[in-house]
Structures are given as structure tokens and as C-alpha cells.
Amino acid sequence: MTSSEDRTARVLRVWEQNAASYDRKIALLDRFWFGGGREWLGARATGRVLEVAVGTGLNLAHLPVDSQVSGIDLSPAMLSIAAGRASRLGRPMDLRVGNAEDLPFDDCSFDTVLCGLSLCGIPSPASAIGEAKRVLAPGGRLLLLDHVASTWPPVYAMQWLLERATIRLAGEHFTRRQLPLVQAAGFSVVEVERLKAGSIERIHALKP
Template sequence: MRRTAETPADRQKRVWDKSAPRYDKQIAFFEKLIGGGREWLTSRARGRVLEVAVGTGRNLPHYPAETPVTGIELSPGMVAIARRRAADIGRDFDLLEGDAEHLPFGDASFDTVVCALSLCTIPDPAAAIGEMRRVLVPGGRLLLLDHIGSSWPLIRAAQWLVERFTIATAGEHFTRRQLPLVQAAGFQIVETERLRAGTAERIHAVKPA
């Protein structure tokens, strides 16, 4: 009997389910390098918020109390941790399992879409950004934070070498850059900032009205 080939989404689900119990400890060091990134994102969120690839919910404590947030995440293991985090802080978030490349929401459903440290692992980031645009209202905000290819050649070369392992094992890219994809999707750029030798980038963009 032939086994069905594993899709990229299935692989990512398997990888992140396996790493979910260790994720918070692993990501904590990187977050120190880009200090304030989660606060930067959540302070700019307005209206109905969708967080794509919400992971273990590390952004959740930073949203203003009155902000309605829906989170979607491919990994059931990650969603379970995010739900526990929401319960621990006494907040009511709608946290769902789903695929960033096929968002289960209607057109123009949200005022803000947030995605943090995740487009580096989503198999088709252009498709995911297209879906983010679709579910945003005209004039809606797109807020992104991710690690990207460094602007320093030696560091970028080291990132490329690391990718030879991480892409094969976990679908993790270090030399991607999301800004050109956001521009190609028709967003208007409001602000961008590259940090730490250009290895991380924050993007605030809007869907044209």
C-alpha cells in the first residue's frame, strides 16, 4: 500500500506539534535580541484583530484589554498552549486551528492582521500574505515582525549556511524578506524598521481603501 506524500502544511504541523512544549523557552532568547517587537505590533492593532500563526500565544498578554482578538494556528499543540495562556491571564480570545494559506474567514472580516515570527516558516508566504489582504477591510492594517536575511554580507552568508539544515528539517528560512511580498500584494507601506544588523524587520502596512 502506497503512503500518501506529506504536504508542506502537514510537515509544518508535525514539526511545530513536536516543538510546542519547548517553543517558549527556545524563542525567549531571540526575543531579547529584538526587544519590544511584540509590544510594537500589539500597540498598533486596531478594531477586530486576526493574529495569523498565533503559536503559543506570546503576543496575547500585550493586546489592550478591549481589543477583540482571533488567533489561528496550524499546530494543535501550539493552540492548546495558547488557550492555557489566555486562561491564565483571564482573557477571552477566539483561538482556532487553521492554515495561514487558506484562512477560514470571509473577505473584509478584520480591521488588523498581525503575524509575528512566522512567515519565515509558512511554506508559501506570498499566498499567506494574499490571504491576509483578502480578510482585511479596505484601509485595514497589516503588522508583521520576522527575522530576515541580514544586510551584512557575512552574517547573511552564515544564515544561508544554517538554512541548508533548517529548511530541510523544519521548513525554517533565515534569508527570506517579507517586505517585497507585502508590496507585491498591493499594500501601502506606512513604516518599516530593520534591527540587529538587518536580521529582523517590523512592517506596518495598510490595504488601500
């Protein structure tokens, strides 16, 4: 069985190779599949914000202007693009290379932790959610947006077939669902939305 370290290295390699083309590739999906998701995250974020797997920083424009934003990502190439975006927007941003399963931050450091379209590729999403809980202050918000297993059997079947390749090549899953992991971690779920035949899920949860 492939180790978590091997899976993480594979994810890193994929994003280092694809950083320069990511924004162009995701634009169509943002418009027609994930539509409104980034705005949804931004409307609920508050205070000291940590974005896990920040990528190229596409969510930054939607975050409150008075928020203090930090971001981590495995890929230095992605972070370089995020830094450029933050500079153009005039938004200070603390960007660090880091692993979602072992966050380089102290306990109770943030008011909001968000992760958009990334838990699908993190080797252990349960570990990432546990780390998010650790760094959140009591009452802090966990905001998740991801593609998940569809509620419509024909779409689910296509997702299952697709991930036979994407898991092997890029570590990306299409039939995961994060809500049970959030509940198992002890969060209080206050809002859940499922869209596009149940294949997109938005979760807003609070740390007790």
C-alpha cells in the same frame, strides 16, 4: 520538488513536537534578538485582530485590552497552550486550527492582521499575505515581525548556511524578505524598521 502540502505537513509535525518547549526556547531570542518586537506589534494593533500562526499566544499580553482577538495555527498543541495563556490573562480569544494560506474567515472580517516570527516558516508567504489582505477591512492594518536576510554580508552568509539545515528539517527560512511580497500584494507600506544588522524587520502596512 516537494509539494506545498508536504511542506505544510512537515511544519505541522515540527510544531506539534516542539509546542511544550517553545516558550522556553524562544525566551532568550525574544530578549536579545527580537527584543521589543511583540510590544511593537501590540502598540499598532486595533479593533478586530487576527493573529496568523498565533503559536502559544505570546503576543496576547501586548494586544490592546479592548481588542477582539482571533488566532489561527496549524498546530493543535500550540493552540492548547495559547488557550491556557488566554485564560490566565482573562482575555477571550477565538482560537482555530487553520492554514495561513487559506484562512477560515470571511472577506473584510478584521481591522488588524498580525503575524510575528512565522512567515519565515510558511511554505508560501505570498499566499499568506494575500489571504491577510482578503480578510482585512479597507484601511485595515497588516503588521509583520520576522527574521529576514541580513544587510551585512557575514551575517547573511551564516543565515544561508544555517537554512541549508533548517529548511530541510523544519521548513524555516532565514534569507527571505517579506517587504517585496507586501508591496506586490498592493498594500500601502507606512512603516518599516530593520534591526540587528538588518536581520529583523518590522512592517506596518495598510489595505487600500
